[in-house]
Amino acid sequence: MRRSTTVLLGGAVAVALALGALVGGVLAESPSAGPPTAAPRALADQALAGAAGGITSTGIAGLEAQIRSRPGDADLLTQLGFTYQLRWRETADPSYLPRSEAALRRALEARPNDANAVLGLGSLALIRHEFRKALAYGRRARLLLSGSGRPYGVIGDALVELGRYDAAFAAFQRMVTLRPGLASYARVSYARELTGDPVGALAAMRLAFDAAAGQGEATAFTLVEIAKLELALGRPQAATRHARTALRIFPGYPAARLELAQIEAARGMLGRALAESRRAVDAVPTQQAVALHADLLERAGRHAEARRQRATIAVIDRLLQANGVQVDLESAVYLADQRIRPRQTVELARRARVARPSIYGDDALAWSLARAGRCREALPLARSALRLDTKDPLLYFHRGYAEGCAGNRGALREWYERALEINPEFSVRWAPVARAALR
Amino acid sequence: MRRGVLLLALAGVVVASVAAAAFVGAAGPSGATASSHREAPLIADDPAVDNTDLYAFVSPNKPNTVTIIANFIPFEDPAGGPNYYRFDPTARYEIHVDNDGDARDDITYRFRFKTTVSNPNTFLYNTGPITFQTDPDLNVKQTYSIEKITRIGSTQVTPTGTGTAGGGLRVAPANIGPRSNPVYNLTKGVTNLGGDRLAFAGPRDDPFFFDLGSGFDLLGLRPFNPFHALKPPANAEAGVDGLKNYNVHTIALQVPKTDLVQAPNANGTIGIYASTSRQAMRVLNGDGTVSNSGEWVQVSRLGNPLINEVVIPIGQKDFWNASDPEDDEQFLARYRSPEPSTLLNVLYGPPVMDAPTTNRDDLVAVLLTGVPTLNFTGNTKADLLRLNTAIAPTANPNPLGVLAGDFQGFPNGRRLIDDVADIEIRAFACGYGPILNAALGLCNLPPNDTLSDGVQTNADNAFLSQFPYAAIPNRGYEHTGHK
Numbered sequence: 054m055r056r057s058t059t060v061l062l063g064g065a066v067a068v069a070l071a072l073g074a075l076v077g078g079v080l081a082e083s084p085s086a087g088p089p090t091a092a093p094r095a096l097a098d099q100a101l102a103g104a105a106g107g108i109t110s111t112g113i114a115g116l117e118a119q120i121r122s123r124p125g126d127a128d129l130l131t132q133l134g135f136t137y138q139l140r141w142r143e144t145a146d147p148s149y150l151p152r153s154e155a156a157l158r159r160a161l162e163a164r165p166n167d168a169n170a171v172l173g174l175g176s177l178a179l180i181r182h183e184f185r186k187a188l189a190y191g192r193r194a195r196l197l198l199s200g201s202g203r204p205y206g207v208i209g210d211a212l213v214e215l216g217r218y219d220a221a222f223a224a225f226q227r228m229v230t231l232r233p234g235l236a237s238y239a240r241v242s243y244a245r246e247l248t249g250d251p252v253g254a255l256a257a258m259r260l261a262f263d264a265a266a267g268q269g270e271a272t273a274f275t276l277v278e279i280a281k282l283e284l285a286l287g288r289p290q291a292a293t294r295h296a297r298t299a300l301r302i303f304p305g306y307p308a309a310r311l312e313l314a315q316i317e318a319a320r321g322m323l324g325r326a327l328a329e330s331r332r333a334v335d336a337v338p339t340q341q342a343v344a345l346h347a348d349l350l351e352r353a354g355r356h357a358e359a360r361r362q363r364a365t366i367a368v369i370d371r372l373l374q375a376n377g378v379q380v381d382l383e384s385a386v387y388l389a390d391q392r393i394r395p396r397q398t399v400e401l402a403r404r405a406r407v408a409r410p411s412i413y414g415d416d417a418l419a420w421s422l423a424r425a426g427r428c429r430e431a432l433p434l435a436r437s438a439l440r441l442d443t444k445d446p447l448l449y450f451h452r453g454y455a456e457g458c459a460g461n462r463g464a465l466r467e468w469y470e471r472a473l474e475i476n477p478e479f480s481v482r483w484a485p486v487a488r489a490a491l492r
Numbered sequence: 493m494r495r496g497v498l499l500l501a502l503a504g505v506v507v508a509s510v511a512a513a514a515f516v517g518a519a520g521p522s523g524a525t526a527s528s529h530r531e532a533p534l535i536a537d538d539p540a541v542d543n544t545d546l547y548a549f550v551s552p553n554k555p556n557t558v559t560i561i562a563n564f565i566p567f568e569d570p571a572g573g574p575n576y577y578r579f580d581p582t583a584r585y586e587i588h589v590d591n592d593g594d595a596r597d598d599i600t601y602r603f604r605f606k607t608t609v610s611n612p613n614t615f616l617y618n619t620g621p622i623t624f625q626t627d628p629d630l631n632v633k634q635t636y637s638i639e640k641i642t643r644i645g646s647t648q649v650t651p652t653g654t655g656t657a658g659g660g661l662r663v664a665p666a667n668i669g670p671r672s673n674p675v676y677n678l679t680k681g682v683t684n685l686g687g688d689r690l691a692f693a694g695p696r697d698d699p700f701f702f703d704l705g706s707g708f709d710l711l712g713l714r715p716f717n718p719f720h721a722l723k724p725p726a727n728a729e730a731g732v733d734g735l736k737n738y739n740v741h742t743i744a745l746q747v748p749k750t751d752l753v754q755a756p757n758a759n760g761t762i763g764i765y766a767s768t769s770r771q772a773m774r775v776l777n778g779d780g781t782v783s784n785s786g787e788w789v790q791v792s793r794l795g796n797p798l799i800n801e802v803v804i805p806i807g808q809k810d811f812w813n814a815s816d817p818e819d820d821e822q823f824l825a826r827y828r829s830p831e832p833s834t835l836l837n838v839l840y841g842p843p844v845m846d847a848p849t850t851n852r853d854d855l856v857a858v859l860l861t862g863v864p865t866l867n868f869t870g871n872t873k874a875d876l877l878r879l880n881t882a883i884a885p886t887a888n889p890n891p892l893g894v895l896a897g898d899f900q901g902f903p904n905g906r907r908l909i910d911d912v913a914d915i916e917i918r919a920f921a922c923g924y925g926p927i928l929n930a931a932l933g934l935c936n937l938p939p940n941d942t943l944s945d946g947v948q949t950n951a952d953n954a955f956l957s958q959f960p961y962a963a964i965p966n967r968g969y970e971h972t973g974h975k
Contacts, residue, residue, distance in 0.1 A: 119709075123709075123710075167806075168806060168807050169806065197807050198807050198810065199807070199808075199811060200808070200810060200811030200814065200815075201809075201810035201811060202810065203810065222775050222776055225775050226774070226775045229772050229773060229775065229786075230772045230786070230787070230789065231789070231810075231814065232789065232791060232810065232814070233770035233771055233772045233773070233786075233789050233791065234538050234541070234770055234791060235538065238773075241773060241775045244775050244776060245775070245776065248776060250776075257773070260582050263540075263580050263581055263582045263607075264538070264540060264541075264580055264582065264583070264770065265540075266539070266540040266565075266577065266578050266580055267539035267540055267565055267568070267577055268537075268539065
């Protein structure tokens with residue numbers, strides 16, 4: 054009891070401090086964000102020094118110092134803009150995002166149409182889930198970088214989230230044809246995963262891992278993705294090994310911590326999952342980590358603690374929004390899970406789907422409609438969410454729920470069975486519901 | 493590619509390399525947000541296949557042979573966990589040789605690698621002292637094969653190989669510290685292929701030397717601080733080697749000259765470049781199946797030093813890396829009107845002289861066709877390192893190479909000791925010096941023939957007098973970090 058209260062407090066404090074850092078100022082104050090996130094940042098610096106060497110080993114502080122003496126240097130500013138984004142990947146601290154934007158905009162002022170700065174703004178728009186904006190930046194970068202594969206990464210990622218899958222996969226094809234490597238292999242892997250081919254996705258992600266040699270965060274990223282795919286293919290031990298290796302390569306990597314917790318949960322080892330999710334929340338209180346931890350606490354019957362954890366999610370969301378990250382879709386799914394204010398949740402999901410008309414946009418709206426009891430409206434959207442044949446048990450579960458809600462008892466059973474077949478513990482919260490419904 | 497910093501300094505265009513476009517992360521560690529939004533990295537920097545430098549010279553201790561050294565993976569931190577740095581087993585590493593002046597490959601040596609992890613449950617690179625290369629304590633091992641491809645076909649030159657790509661030859665291990673490597677033999681990892689042919693692959697000290705720190709700062713040449721347009725610093729200072737203490741991954745070959753030059757000659761001028769390729773693939777097949785086989789795509793290339801950094805503009809770097817040297821005519825304008833010359837003129841005042849910024853056919857000769865009477869290979873313009881094998885090695889090589897009248901050095905091939913940064917800076921500034929001015933009519937505007945970054949030697953471990961010549965890797969144990 055006491056321990057997890059401390060954890061919760063630790064998380065809340067970290068969030069609050071990060072908020073403070075955000076308010077504290079953007080680009081101008083360089084090493085300012087100091088104390089609050091010093092620990093993960095120091096870790097990241099350490100890992101980077103070993104992994105990437107070169108410029109990154111001089112770190113953000115070094116770049117900022119150089120920029121103070123040469124404030125109009127577009128190259129340094131672009132570099133700094135990208136380095137902030139890398140730090141966001143490494144630490145999940147969204148206060149890096151406005152700094153990245155400020156640096157990239159200053160770079161573009163110093164040198165209009167700088168291809169890398171444009172690409173950087175495209176990448177930033179993706180991080181913030183502003184996919185139409187990202188698409189525009191990607192296309193602008195394509196004009197400036199003929200023969201380069203990089204703009205197609207931004208373009209393809211944006212098109213995926215805009216639900217334009219044929220065009221997205223064509224962009225990824227162009228990218229991997231122009232420039233095979235980590236970035237394009239990882240995108241091929243995702244395209245295959247989306248289209249229901251985890252085996253092909255794993256093959257591509259293994260190539261991405263080999264191509265990532267020498268880059269700490271990227272190596273850790275590919276290992277976490279391999280872990281997810283191994284888990285989806287029913288090989289939890291291999292999944293655990295890869296996630297642990299990711300943590301060795303990049304100590305404190307938030308995505309790896311979260312994945313370890315998810316793997317334990319998927320194996321039905323709830324005690325170990327709870328321990329891992331607590332460590333994840335303790336390290337970096339991300340929305341996903343807190344939500345998983347809360348679900349696990351709930352499952353363990355520790356309702357009051359779960360409630361306190363959930364209270365921080367709204368804070369995290371506000372922090373993300375304050376840094377320009379659109380979280381409507383994620384919030385809608387979460388609120389529908391909790392069945393908090395169903396009518397408003399449907400409206401939120403509807404807005405989210407306009408911004409992201411992807412299979413996950415369809416799913417979010419279908420799920421919130423079904424949870425609000427609007428079953429006939431939900432069903433066609435739940436079907437549409439599966440139009441790529443994605444083997445995602447949560448999509449299956451939502452489909453089954455919508456079917457059941459619309460009175461199709463047989464279809465409910467069928468989809469619940471398929472979800473449990475992929476993974477009997479596909480969700481801490483919903484797998485037991487599916488099992489109970491089938492009894 | 494690795495020296496994007498230089499590019500910044502010299503050409504004033506962005507560095508696609510080291511970090512700038514390096515991590516175009518599509519989005520965050522997700523942690524924060526969408527499980528539904530995949531956040532794959534979008535990386536331009538690709539160290540595992542990044543060519544850093546190419547060297548080619550007539551072997552000083554075996555003058556009937558030529559040694560070719562190609563380096564990859566920039567800025568390896570010796571203490572950064574040796575398991576981070578390895579050749580990419582899915583990539584092809586190649587050395588290409590043109591021996592008839594058409595800039596097309598007559599001979600290609602293709603290196604392919606394989607990684608073996610003895611015990612996947614430990615992530616230690618080694619589990620005890622590494623005393624020899626087949627030591628079971630070496631947990632992460634790489635092996636390689638070399639395939640020689642000629643116009644009339646391809647032959648496997650791996651004597652002990654199984655015929656499969658990556659098999660047979662052993663990659664030298666990392667140099668970790670006194671416990672892991674009680675002894676690190678100078679020639680550890682050298683394989684004798686028979687018939688005066690030697691091969692090497694593994695980590696080495698980066699032989700390149702240049703004042704990255706000052707060069708990065710608006711083409712600062714510390715000895716020439718007093719003449720730079722921007723001050724401070726106003727006083728001349730000694731240069732600082734920005735590559736000190738860093739390692740690279742090296743592939744090296746020593747073969748008889750007659751393996752390379754056009755038969756039946758004993759000597760000739762050959763053009764060389766190194767490249768790396770990766771395989772494209774189908775994202776999705778029409779029938780819903782997937783396949784991993786696709787075209788091999790060149791992702792990095794290197795002939796003469798610093799071309800990608802200072803000659804090719806930012807928007808064309810990826811395109812340049814993917815293109816063939818035989819098509820380099822398309823970049824001709826970048827050589828004839830070089831941006832570094834313009835920048836030098838802007839940034840340095842008297843007594844440094846303004847260099848011509850157009851019609852620089854001298855640079856076309858030095859970098860794209862070879863210099864007549866020295867290493868000219870014909871009118872086909874291609875960024876190749878050109879080596880006239882008939883020029884015998886000297887006992888007293890001069891780091892300024894041809895500029896100092898030492899015709900065995902850069903730009904006639906390139907030796908490890910050659911100060912290519914100074915040579916190229918002087919070339920861009922029209923400071924070829926009195927010897928070349930008299931002998932070949934190349935432009936010389938004193939005192940531009942004394943321009944220098946102030947770093948004249950590689951200050952790390954000593955070069956060897958025998959193959960692979962490159963110094964053993966810096967050891968992690970002594971490594972104290974970089975500024």
